[in-house]
Amino acid sequence: MKFEDIITTKEVAKLLRCSTHQIGYLRKYGLIVGTRFGKYWLFDRKEIEEFVENSKGKDYSNFREMTPEAAIKKYLND
Numbered sequence: 058m059k060f061e062d063i064i065t066t067k068e069v070a071k072l073l074r075c076s077t078h079q080i081g082y083l084r085k086y087g088l089i090v091g092t093r094f095g096k097y098w099l100f101d102r103k104e105i106e107e108f109v110e111n112s113k114g115k116d117y118s119n120f121r122e123m124t125p126e127a128a129i130k131k132y133l134n135d
Contacts, residue, residue, distance in 0.1 A: 086125045
């Protein structure tokens with residue numbers, strides 16, 4: 058991973074066109090992976106792009122109503 062490929066929560070939210078809170082939930086539920094550095098979460102741009110590519114055709118609008126385990130099973134094990 059190159060330094061240029063590291064992006065912040067705000068940048069991920071901009072890429073995915075959603076709120077930073079939604080990114081926090083995606084991370085908390087294990088659907089995307091980040092690294093805590095001080096008070097910031099950092100993400101690998103390529104992993105986020107892979108997440109988007111693998112998410113085609115999936116509806117994430119109500120994943121927060123599930124348990125994290127159910128969300129992982131539904132969205133990552135398809």
